[in-house]
Structure formats: structure tokens, C-alpha cells
Amino acid sequence: MADTSAGNPHAPTTAPQAAPELAPALAVSGLAKRYGGVEALAGVDLEVAEGELVGLLGPNGAGKSTLTKIACGLVRPTTGRATVCGAPAGSAPARAALGYLAELFRFPGWYSADEVLELHQRLAGSTGGPEERTRLLELVALADARNRRVEAMSKGMQQRLGVAQALVGGPRLLLLDEPTSALDPVGRRTVRELLEELRGRGVGVLLNSHLLSEIELVCDRVVILLAGRVVAAGSPAELARARGVEVETEEGTRVFESAGREDAPRIVADLVAGGRRVYGVRVLTSTLEEVYLDAVGGETS
Amino acid sequence: MTGVWTIVRYGLEEALRRKVFVVVLLLTLAFLGLYALANHYAFANLAGVAPPAGIDARTFAGAFIFGLAMFATLFLGVVLAVFLTLGVVRGDAERGLLQPLVVRPLGRSTLLLARFLGAVGVCAPYVLGVYFTSMLITGLTGHWWPDQIVRPGIELAAAVALIAALSLLGSVFLSSTANGIAIFMVFGAGLVAGLLGTIGHALASHTLERAAKIAAYVVPVEALYQDALQGITANQHGLTKFVLELGPFGGAYTGGVGPRVWAAVYLCLVAAVAVLGFSRRDL
Numbered sequence: 001m002a003d004t005s006a007g008n009p010h011a012p013t014t015a016p017q018a019a020p021e022l023a024p025a026l027a028v029s030g031l032a033k034r035y036g037g038v039e040a041l042a043g044v045d046l047e048v049a050e051g052e053l054v055g056l057l058g059p060n061g062a063g064k065s066t067l068t069k070i071a072c073g074l075v076r077p078t079t080g081r082a083t084v085c086g087a088p089a090g091s092a093p094a095r096a097a098l099g100y101l102a103e104l105f106r107f108p109g110w111y112s113a114d115e116v117l118e119l120h121q122r123l124a125g126s127t128g129g130p131e132e133r134t135r136l137l138e139l140v141a142l143a144d145a146r147n148r149r150v151e152a153m154s155k156g157m158q159q160r161l162g163v164a165q166a167l168v169g170g171p172r173l174l175l176l177d178e179p180t181s182a183l184d185p186v187g188r189r190t191v192r193e194l195l196e197e198l199r200g201r202g203v204g205v206l207l208n209s210h211l212l213s214e215i216e217l218v219c220d221r222v223v224i225l226l227a228g229r230v231v232a233a234g235s236p237a238e239l240a241r242a243r244g245v246e247v248e249t250e251e252g253t254r255v256f257e258s259a260g261r262e263d264a265p266r267i268v269a270d271l272v273a274g275g276r277r278v279y280g281v282r283v284l285t286s287t288l289e290e291v292y293l294d295a296v297g298g299e300t301s
Numbered sequence: 302m303t304g305v306w307t308i309v310r311y312g313l314e315e316a317l318r319r320k321v322f323v324v325v326l327l328l329t330l331a332f333l334g335l336y337a338l339a340n341h342y343a344f345a346n347l348a349g350v351a352p353p354a355g356i357d358a359r360t361f362a363g364a365f366i367f368g369l370a371m372f373a374t375l376f377l378g379v380v381l382a383v384f385l386t387l388g389v390v391r392g393d394a395e396r397g398l399l400q401p402l403v404v405r406p407l408g409r410s411t412l413l414l415a416r417f418l419g420a421v422g423v424c425a426p427y428v429l430g431v432y433f434t435s436m437l438i439t440g441l442t443g444h445w446w447p448d449q450i451v452r453p454g455i456e457l458a459a460a461v462a463l464i465a466a467l468s469l470l471g472s473v474f475l476s477s478t479a480n481g482i483a484i485f486m487v488f489g490a491g492l493v494a495g496l497l498g499t500i501g502h503a504l505a506s507h508t509l510e511r512a513a514k515i516a517a518y519v520v521p522v523e524a525l526y527q528d529a530l531q532g533i534t535a536n537q538h539g540l541t542k543f544v545l546e547l548g549p550f551g552g553a554y555t556g557g558v559g560p561r562v563w564a565a566v567y568l569c570l571v572a573a574v575a576v577l578g579f580s581r582r583d584l
Binding site: 035069072073074075076092093095096098100102104105106107108109110119120122123124125162165 | 304308
């Protein structure tokens with residue numbers, strides 16, 4: 001995939017800056033937000049390291065979008081602190097270091113894809129020029145639609161253009177709020193590959209999504225929010241709960257429900273010692289969906 | 302400055318695409334056509350004009366008809382300014398257009414300034430263009446020219462700039478529809494204040510005149526309009542001045558340096574409140 005760091009004043013390879021280099025891409029501590037009588041966030045701590053992909057999960061109204069908006073300076077926190085690459089969220093250096101795709105966004109319908117990116121290049125102070133625009137459009141598989149007007153694009157194409165827009169200037173932190181909600185499976189895979197590419201380049205990504213399978217496939221860590229609080233956090237493997245060991249013998253498949261991964265060798269040894277032929281062993285763990293449902297307790301909003 | 306000009310250009314392109322200019326251009330052409338027709342018939346039949354005794358019929362007809370053109374110019378300028386600015390903050394935020402721009406390292410105050418400059422950059426030349434075209438029509442048709450040529454036009458343009466600033470301020474707090482209604486009501490309130498002043502002037506009621514003056518200061522768009530009206534008959538005296546100051550759409554009793562300075566201070570206050578409100582607004 002092409003280089004997306006062109007024009008980024010914060011890109012490690014072009015403009016090393018001592019203090020921000022050491023800071024995490026996003027650091028949030030004790031973050032709270034009230035909208036009148038509604039508590040959207042109630043003391044959230046979260047960190048996204050450079051090159052880390054963090055998935056943000058939670059039912060509608062859990063505070064995911066509010067957290068993302070505070071990080072990019074669209075919403076002011078009631079209390080707590082958020083920094084982007086060491087700079088206070090909302091400050092000019094913080095905004096220069098991030099790319100953002102809102103859940104509900106729109107580009108002017110009369111702009112072409114190329115013009116949208118050019119507009120954002122000027123606003124971001126990117127010096128990438130037409131080469132950067134070409135690279136970004138290729139990254140999101142919109143190279144053929146370079147001169148197509150936004151109003152003539154499908155929702156999925158607009159969403160991919162939104163992702164490209166968020167990458168203008170080569171941000172060190174990418175905040176994506178439901179970036180694949182309108183995409184078909186091919187479009188989702190394009191975005192997934194792009195995120196993996198960005199991770200390899202050291203870009204921190206906070207991915208807010210309801211698509212658990214996407215999160216499970218691509219994210220290093222998952223944070224689950226419920227009613228403005230973090231109720232679960234960790235890598236998908238850490239969050240997964242043991243659900244037993246499944247063993248296939250000549251008598252069929254048998255599940256040892258209370259067993260865990262560490263019990264598997266003993267179980268196999270006991271079966272072999274008992275004269276059974278073992279054809280397969282599988283450690284069963286809960287899926288992210290099960291972890292999520294356990295964490296939110298069936299809440300939908 | 303790149304960011305400012307980028308947003309100025311963005312605002313102008315938006316206005317072009319939304320056909321605001323086309324609508325205003327058509328309205329303007331219709332107005333100027335009708336205005337030329339009115340001038341033709343008014344001055345062709347000047348003997349039929351019967352002003353109060355001692356007042357020159359040409360001056361009477363010229364000042365009244367051009368005063369009417371100034372009101373129409375102001376009105377069209379206000380329409381343009383409002384439609385260019387009424388949805389800049391909340392309206393665009395609700396449609397999802399604003400967020401991708403605001404997260405860029407541009408600054409919210411810069412964005413507001415750029416949208417204001419964009420609106421004024423369109424409205425001021427437009428108002429001056431219509432003002433001078435109307436003046437030419439009256440001057441060439443009726444051989445009557447206002448006593449002050451440039452200052453009234455600049456004051457009309459300044460009044461429209463004030464409306465643009467008020468509309469931007471309103472856009473921070475109100476939806477597009479509510480903001481548009483509010484701004485036209487403010488403009489209408491100024492017009493009522495002017496008419497109130499005319500009634501007070503005709504009845505020699507100092508209380509009404511005072512109320513109209515206070516209202517004109519509260520809405521300095523009206524004060525600037527009245528000052529501009531004063532300007533076109535600045536060299537008239539006595540009964541002529543009295544009658545001409547009655548004006549076609551509200552009188553011309555508020556004028557001088559005071560309203561101009563106050564309008565400048567008012568603009569700064571509106572800008573400060575808009576910037577403060579926008580900086581504290583969650584999007």
C-alpha cells in the first residue's frame with residue numbers, strides 16, 4: 001500500500017519532535033461529560049498507543065461518540081483530561097495530529113472526490129499535493145471516481161471518501177466513528193486492510209463500531225463502554241472466557257466444560273491412557289459477541 | 302491566511318451551488334427594471350407631481366424615489382446576507398458538513414471570521430452595485446442626484462454587513478429556519494422603528510421620536526439606513542428637509558457620527574459573542 005504520511009508535520013520520519021513522540025496517540029483520564037441532566041461519560045480512562053488499534057464498543061448512548069468527539073475537540077469535557085500526541089484535545093497541535101471520520105458526516109454534493117481531498121489538504125496544511133490525493137483515493141479504492149461528484153456517489157463510496165479525507169496530512173491518530181456501517185463486504189475488507197497498514201506505520205487508531213466481527217478481526221485491544229463507564233477492556237484474547245475443551249475421539253466429540261487451555265494436555269493424556277484414540281482437540285472460548293453481551297448485560301441503549 | 306481564504310472560497314462556492322446568487326440576481330434585475338420604469342413615468346410626468354408648497358418637484362420626486370430604491374437595496378442585501386450565513390454553524394453541524402472542517406487545525410474563530418468575510422465580500426459589492434445603478438437610473442432619467450454620492454451607499458453596505466454578523470451569531474444558537482425568521486424579525490423591528498419615527502416626526506411627538514431613536518440604536522442597521530437617507534438630502538433645509546426626512550419607508554432622524562461609531566462597536570460586540578458562543582458549543 002502507498003505511503004500516507006506525506007505532508008504530515010508530525011510524521012516521525014519527517015519531523016521528529018521530542019516530547020510528542022513519547023506521548024501516546026491518545027490519552028484520556030477521568031473523562032466525564034454531562035449534557036444537561038444526562039451523563040454521557042462518567043470517568044473514562046483510555047489510552048491508544050502509536051501503532052495500536054483500539055476498538056470501542058458499547059450500546060447506543062454508551063458514550064462512544066462523545067468520547068471520540070472530545071478527542072477531536074468537537075465536544076468539551078465536563079471534567080477530566082484528553083490529550084492527542086501530548087497536546088490537549090481540541091488544541092491546534094492536537095487537531096493537526098489527528099484524522100477524524102464522524103458517524104454522520106456529509107461533504108458538499110457539488111465537490112468531486114478530488115476536490116474534497118484538496119479542500120482538506122488546504123485546511124490541514126498538507127503539502128502532499130495531487131500525489132497524496134492519488135495515493136489516498138487508491139487506498140480506499142476510489143481512484144476511478146476521482147472526478148465524480150459526491151452527490152453522484154453511493155453511501156459506501158462517500159464513506160470510503162470520508163476515510164480518505166481523515167487520512168489527509170498523514171495523521172498520527174485516527175478517530176473513526178462507524179467507518180464501515182455503509183460498506184459492503186469488499187469495502188469493509190478494504191478498510192480493514194487499510195487499518196492494518198496504518199498500524200504497521202505507527203498510526204494509532206480508535207475505532208468506534210457496532211460490527212463486533214470487524215473489531216475482533218482487526219483490533220489489538222477492545223474497550224467496552226456502558227452508560228459512560230468502561231466495563232471491560234483488554235485484547236480480544238484476554239477478554240475471551242474459557243468455555244471448555246472439545247475432544248474428538250473414535251466415540252465422537254466430547255466437551256469438558258469446566259476445563260481450560262492448561263487442562264488440555266492432561267485430558268488428552270488421560271484419554272490416551274484409557275485406550276481412546278484422540279483425533280482432535282479444541283480449546284473453546286467465548287466470542288467477542290458473547291463477551292460484549294456479558295459486559296453490557298443485554299442493554300441496547 | 303490560507304485557511305481563511307479556503308473557507309471564504311468554500312462559502313462562495315456553496316452559495317453559487319445553492320443558487321442563492323441566481324435568485325438574488327433575478328430579484329435584482331426585476332427590481333431594477335421596475336425601478337427604471339417607475340423613474341421614466343415619474344419624471345416624464347413631473348408636472349403631475351404635487352409636492353407641498355415651496356418644494357421643488359424634481360427634488361421631491363428624486364429623493365423619494367431614490368429613498369425607495371435605497372430601502373429595496375437594503376432589503377435585497379439583507380436577503381442575500383441572511384441566506385449566505387443563516388446555517389453556517391448549527392445548520393451545517395446538523396447536516397454533518399461542519400464537523401470535518403472544524404476538526405482541522407483552523408480554529409473556530411477563524412472559521413467564523415472567514416464565513417463573515419465571505420458574506421461581506423459578496424454582499425458589500427452587491428449593495429454598492431445596486432445602489433449606484435439605482436442612482437444612475439434616477440440621475441440619468443430625472444436629472445436629480447443625491448447630495449452625498451458615496452457615503453449613503455457605504456452605510457447601506459455596512460448595514461448589510463451587520464445583518465451578516467447577526468445572522469452568523471444566530472447560526473451559533475439557532476437552527477437555520479429559526480435563525481432566518483429571527484433575523485428578518487430583527488430587520489422588521491428596525492423598519493417599524495423607522496415608521497414610528499416618521500409618525501412621531503409628523504405629529505411632533507418627541508416621545509415617539511425618542512422611542513424610534515432608541516430602537517434604531519438597538520438595531521443599528523436601521524440607524525445606518527436612516528443616516529444614509531439623511532445623506533441623500535444633506536444639503537436641503539427648512540420645509541424641504543422636513544418633508545423629505547419623512548422618507549418612503551420610515552424617516553431619517555437618526556444620523557451623524559454617533560450611529561456610525563455605535564454600529565462599529567455593535568459589530569465588534571456581535572463578533573465577540575459569536576466567537577465566544579461558538580468556542581463553547583458542542584458539535
